[in-house]
Amino acid sequence: MPLYHTDDQAMLKDSAGDFMKNEAPVSHLREFRDKDCKDGFSHALWKQFAEMGFTGMLATEEDGGLGMGNTEAGIVLEEIGRNLTPSPFLTTSVVGVTGLNHASKDMRDQWLPGIIAGETVLGVAIDEGPKFRPTNIAMKAERSGNGFNLNGRKNFVVQGASADMLIVAARTAGSAGEADGITLFAVERDAAGLSAEAARLVDSAMGAQIEFDNVEVTADAVIGEVDQGADVMTRMLHAGQAGASAELVGVGAGAMDMTVDYLRERKQFGRTIGSFQALQHRAAHLYSEMEIARSTVLKAQQLLDEDDAGAPLMVSVAKAKTARAVNLAVREGVQMHGGIGMTDEYDIGLYMKRDRALAEFMGDANYHANLVAEMNGY
Amino acid sequence: MSDLETFRSETRAWLEENCPEEMRAPVRDEDDVFWGGRNATFKNDAQKAWFDACVEKGYTVPEWPTDYGGAGLAPAESKILKQEMARIKARPPLSSFGIWMLGPALLQFGTEEQKLHYLNQIARGEIRWCQGYSEPGSGSDLVSLQTFGEDKGDHWVVNGQKIWTSYADKADWIFCLVRTDKEDKYRGITFMLFDMTSKGVSTKPILLISGSSPFCETFFDDVEVPNDQFVGEINRGWDVAKYLLGHEREMISGMGGGGGIGSLGKAVMPSLGEDAMGRLDDPLLRAQLAELDVEALAFKAMAERFMDELKAKKNHPATPNMMKYVGTELNKRRHELVMASGGSEALEWESEESRGGAKARDWLRTKANSIEGGTSEVMLNVISKRILELPDA
Numbered sequence: 178m179p180l181y182h183t184d185d186q187a188m189l190k191d192s193a194g195d196f197m198k199n200e201a202p203v204s205h206l207r208e209f210r211d212k213d214c215k216d217g218f219s220h221a222l223w224k225q226f227a228e229m230g231f232t233g234m235l236a237t238e239e240d241g242g243l244g245m246g247n248t249e250a251g252i253v254l255e256e257i258g259r260n261l262t263p264s265p266f267l268t269t270s271v272v273g274v275t276g277l278n279h280a281s282k283d284m285r286d287q288w289l290p291g292i293i294a295g296e297t298v299l300g301v302a303i304d305e306g307p308k309f310r311p312t313n314i315a316m317k318a319e320r321s322g323n324g325f326n327l328n329g330r331k332n333f334v335v336q337g338a339s340a341d342m343l344i345v346a347a348r349t350a351g352s353a354g355e356a357d358g359i360t361l362f363a364v365e366r367d368a369a370g371l372s373a374e375a376a377r378l379v380d381s382a383m384g385a386q387i388e389f390d391n392v393e394v395t396a397d398a399v400i401g402e403v404d405q406g407a408d409v410m411t412r413m414l415h416a417g418q419a420g421a422s423a424e425l426v427g428v429g430a431g432a433m434d435m436t437v438d439y440l441r442e443r444k445q446f447g448r449t450i451g452s453f454q455a456l457q458h459r460a461a462h463l464y465s466e467m468e469i470a471r472s473t474v475l476k477a478q479q480l481l482d483e484d485d486a487g488a489p490l491m492v493s494v495a496k497a498k499t500a501r502a503v504n505l506a507v508r509e510g511v512q513m514h515g516g517i518g519m520t521d522e523y524d525i526g527l528y529m530k531r532d533r534a535l536a537e538f539m540g541d542a543n544y545h546a547n548l549v550a551e552m553n554g555y
Numbered sequence: 556m557s558d559l560e561t562f563r564s565e566t567r568a569w570l571e572e573n574c575p576e577e578m579r580a581p582v583r584d585e586d587d588v589f590w591g592g593r594n595a596t597f598k599n600d601a602q603k604a605w606f607d608a609c610v611e612k613g614y615t616v617p618e619w620p621t622d623y624g625g626a627g628l629a630p631a632e633s634k635i636l637k638q639e640m641a642r643i644k645a646r647p648p649l650s651s652f653g654i655w656m657l658g659p660a661l662l663q664f665g666t667e668e669q670k671l672h673y674l675n676q677i678a679r680g681e682i683r684w685c686q687g688y689s690e691p692g693s694g695s696d697l698v699s700l701q702t703f704g705e706d707k708g709d710h711w712v713v714n715g716q717k718i719w720t721s722y723a724d725k726a727d728w729i730f731c732l733v734r735t736d737k738e739d740k741y742r743g744i745t746f747m748l749f750d751m752t753s754k755g756v757s758t759k760p761i762l763l764i765s766g767s768s769p770f771c772e773t774f775f776d777d778v779e780v781p782n783d784q785f786v787g788e789i790n791r792g793w794d795v796a797k798y799l800l801g802h803e804r805e806m807i808s809g810m811g812g813g814g815g816i817g818s819l820g821k822a823v824m825p826s827l828g829e830d831a832m833g834r835l836d837d838p839l840l841r842a843q844l845a846e847l848d849v850e851a852l853a854f855k856a857m858a859e860r861f862m863d864e865l866k867a868k869k870n871h872p873a874t875p876n877m878m879k880y881v882g883t884e885l886n887k888r889r890h891e892l893v894m895a896s897g898g899s900e901a902l903e904w905e906s907e908e909s910r911g912g913a914k915a916r917d918w919l920r921t922k923a924n925s926i927e928g929g930t931s932e933v934m935l936n937v938i939s940k941r942i943l944e945l946p947d948a
Contacts, residue, residue: 180860457939476856550845553818
């Protein structure tokens with residue numbers, strides 16, 4: 178498969194790009210931040226996502242979805258990133274649906290129609306500390322009668338307080354640090370004993386700390402196999418990591434475009450600042466880094482869609498590389514804008530904030546570089 | 556089976572039969588590379604057998620038309636051949652500036668006669684070529700070239716000096732930028748070809764910090780060049796030169812991916828040892844090596860995308876400049892880490908065990924990557940002006 182978009186994918190990019198730009202540009206994020214929306218995203222927009230066919234992209238046709246791949250989801254995510262569009266797309270339609278694709282038919286029937294219709298939102302509850310360590314799960318799920326009894330606490334659940342259902346990773350065996358013994362559960366948001374404390378994050382999204390106090394679930398709530406949840410979780414993580422990388426590329430591209438436009442028009446010392454070689458070279462370096470980052474994301478997504486054995490390595494390369502490149506894009510963006518880049522009124526700072534949140538999501542650059550070293554045998 | 560699948564299995568069988576075991580190992584040094592030419596000698600029988608088989612099949616230049624010594628492969632077939640060669644770590648049968656640089660320019664700008672004559676010679680490795688671009692005082696700024704060719708009717712008389720002519724002392728012929736109009740400094744350049752044994756040509760190797768001398772100073776003293784030995788139009792040598800530089804940049808940038816070298820971290824693991832967790836026992840070096848692996852794999856993805864886009868004619872014409880910039884900077888970074896990983900052993904300069912100080916010499920050699928073929932700074936200028944369209948000063 179050539180490493181560029183097919184004609185169909187290019188068309189999807191155009192329509193997703195137009196949609197985000199027209200329906201949810203950066204001003205949309207500002208509006209939702211300023212009115213202090215408790216969910217941090219627009220439910221009406223989520224319905225529009227459904228009308229565009231985005232919500233069920235990764236669900237199979239048998240389940241009423243479009244049966245598309247990570248590559249297509251990545252195209253939508255890049256446009257989301259470019260426009261800083263707040264939406265549950267990454268957690269619900271990419272990570273959540275990837276998980277549900279490995280769930281029972283009953284569970285898929287219960288949740289997928291609502292997701293595809295743009296009515297249902299999912300949360301993904303894995304992290305228990307400030308850094309992403311997916312096997313360091315201590316939260317307990319103990320057998321209780323026919324089902325399980327959940328106790329523990331989860332951090333950084335994006336949109337966790339407004340989600341209809343949470344996919345929760347808990348430990349049914351083993352101890353923190355081991356991949357074996359993790360089980361995935363679908364837990365309804367209004368389950369007794371579940372409480373969520375939401376707080377606005379730096380990028381204006383709502384993140385939640387979720388407390389599980391003797392939450393009872395039935396055996397039907399298990400996704401995949403008991404004790405073997407790491408398999409499905411890993412698939413969810415790969416989709417989420419590649420997806421976050423795609424969104425990051427959009428964030429970086431949006432920031433770079435703003436910055437290069439600014440270099441072309443801003444005058445100092447009687448010249449446009451874009452004519453100064455010191456800034457030209459930094460902009461050209463940034464452009465190069467962004468092109469490389471973009472290539473890693475497309476390669477990772479293609480490998481995931483082909484279920485290629487090399488996909489995990491490339492997913493980590495993509496997350497590590499995009500995190501570095503896009504961090505450079507937003508830092509250069511604020512610096513090259515000068516004082517105006519520090520003002521809330523100007524959009525470039527919003528790109529810096531979204532970059533920080535996505536960089537942390539499902540493993541930062543160091544986490545993934547470490548995985549690359551491990552996969553390469555040192 | 557699709558045509559391409561058939562091609563893959565046939566290629567695999569052909570390689571199995573024709574690529575000797577000794578030729579299935581990464582190139583370590585100059586000795587492992589066959590450059591062809593009038594005075595060429597083979598290192599061993601395996602090198603000769605592999606070269607002969609590839610010439611016969613057109614695989615020294617797989618994408619060139621069969622009339623010119625190639626195999627006439629379509630881009631998709633050529634990609635498969637590359638993949639299959641990489642799979643068994645097959646060495647290139649022939650390394651040649653004729654293949655990488657002059658050939659593509661002749662295919663684009665040469666007359667039919669020139670193509671039949673020169674391209675076949677290049678494909679069969681008969682003539683070793685060198686490139687005469689730079690002059691003292693004209694490195695990245697080629698517009699200031701001084702070497703002059705005076706029109707004498709049925710021939711030119713060329714006078715001047717070139718510098719950084721790679722392997723000029725070993726080359727049979729030179730492709731050369733010669734000023735043929737002193738008035739028009741931007742256009743008055745002609746792309747000439749001539750025999751290095753012509754009367755008045757002399758060369759002198761330049762000793763580098765790596766202790767070797769791959770480059771020469773080359774002097775032209777009343778050299779007579781027949782007037783049919785130019786490519787493209789008279790005074791329009793820039794068109795040819797720029798096209799060729801694009802290919803040179805692709806070639807140099809290709810080194811950044813590390814070729815078949817693989818993960819440096821893994822390679823140094825046995826000599827540096829591991830900690831209780833089974834990790835390289837030097838956490839900060841390990842972190843740097845991990846970052847290098849990320850960058851190298853990322854660059855490899857970029858290189859794949861670049862080649863795929865190039866074949867589909869989807870890339871920006873200045874993309875080779877970007878590839879050259881990032882590829883050479885990455886290669887320098889890799890060799891800094893090769894030295895850091897080798898520790899005091901990497902300092903050896905002459906011992907047998909170090910293969911004549913290969914690590915240290917290679918490290919020093921890479922410093923030229925971001926200078927030769929246009930400096931990194933010139934590449935960044937091109938990216939900022941032609942891709943980002945930033946204004947002139």
